[in-house]
Amino acid sequence: MKYLKSLLVLPFLVALNVYADECSYKEQATLNKEAALVEANYEVIKEKEPYTFVDPDTLEEMELTRDKISFKIKFYNITENLSLDITGRVDGKANDNKIVTYTETDSGVYTFTTENTDDIVEYGIKVNALNGGCAGRTIRTFSLTKPKVNPYSQYEMCNGHESIEYCQEFTTKEYDISLDDLSKKIEEADNNGSNQTDKGNGFLKFLKNNYLYIIGGVVLIGAGTGAYIIYRKKRILWKRFW
Numbered sequence: 001m002k003y004l005k006s007l008l009v010l011p012f013l014v015a016l017n018v019y020a021d022e023c024s025y026k027e028q029a030t031l032n033k034e035a036a037l038v039e040a041n042y043e044v045i046k047e048k049e050p051y052t053f054v055d056p057d058t059l060e061e062m063e064l065t066r067d068k069i070s071f072k073i074k075f076y077n078i079t080e081n082l083s084l085d086i087t088g089r090v091d092g093k094a095n096d097n098k099i100v101t102y103t104e105t106d107s108g109v110y111t112f113t114t115e116n117t118d119d120i121v122e123y124g125i126k127v128n129a130l131n132g133g134c135a136g137r138t139i140r141t142f143s144l145t146k147p148k149v150n151p152y153s154q155y156e157m158c159n160g161h162e163s164i165e166y167c168q169e170f171t172t173k174e175y176d177i178s179l180d181d182l183s184k185k186i187e188e189a190d191n192n193g194s195n196q197t198d199k200g201n202g203f204l205k206f207l208k209n210n211y212l213y214i215i216g217g218v219v220l221i222g223a224g225t226g227a228y229i230i231y232r233k234k235r236i237l238w239k240r241f242w
Contacts, residue, residue, distance in 0.1 A: 084098075152166050164185060
């Protein structure tokens with residue numbers, strides 16, 4: 001009889017266990033709200049560092065400084081209910097992975113610094129549930145792209161042409177362009193800029209040479225419009241009284 005009672009009670013206990021491990025709608029909704037607030041960005045850090053320059057002709061050594069560039073990656077609004085699974089990929093291949101929980105943050109903000117300036121890194125971020133019935137579930141995914149230093153920006157011909165895509169200091173694209181083609185792109189941009197400047201200067205010159213006529217025309221149009229309005233009002237009043 002006791003054995004029979006145990007058999008009857010066992011399915012009920014199993015059912016309670018399964019129910020306890022389920023991810024409830026309320027818990028899922030809370031996690032969705034928290035995960036939606038998780039954000040990431042990067043900051044370019046430039047610091048001066050000393051280095052020894054050796055003149056190739058005289059072999060004289062000089063102590064100089066140069067920019068040391070790094071990227072500070074930050075993740076915000078990490079709560080005690082969430083963990084981040086962060087995977088860095090270069091050319092589609094994973095080269096780094098981090099699991100971050102609230103205990104590793106500074107009031108919900110997790111920061112790390114990378115000195116990799118040669119690669120474009122695509123960080124894939126999975127926001128996972130850490131506790132409760134939803135533990136282990138991925139609530140949200142998003143990505144952050146860290147740029148690299150654009151090698152073309154180091155060429156002398158790019159000085160003063162930073163607005164051109166190929167001459168920008170940082171890039172999230174891989175370029176394959178010859179120096180001749182780069183020179184042509186810069187020349188085209190200069191010509192287009194000159195044309196736009198010429199058009200602007202031509203318009204300003206037109207205004208300068210004809211401003212008296214333009215002002216006179218505006219005054220005549222204004223006077224004509226005013227006279228017409230007065231005329232219309234008089235006609236309306238005349239009709240009312242007659």
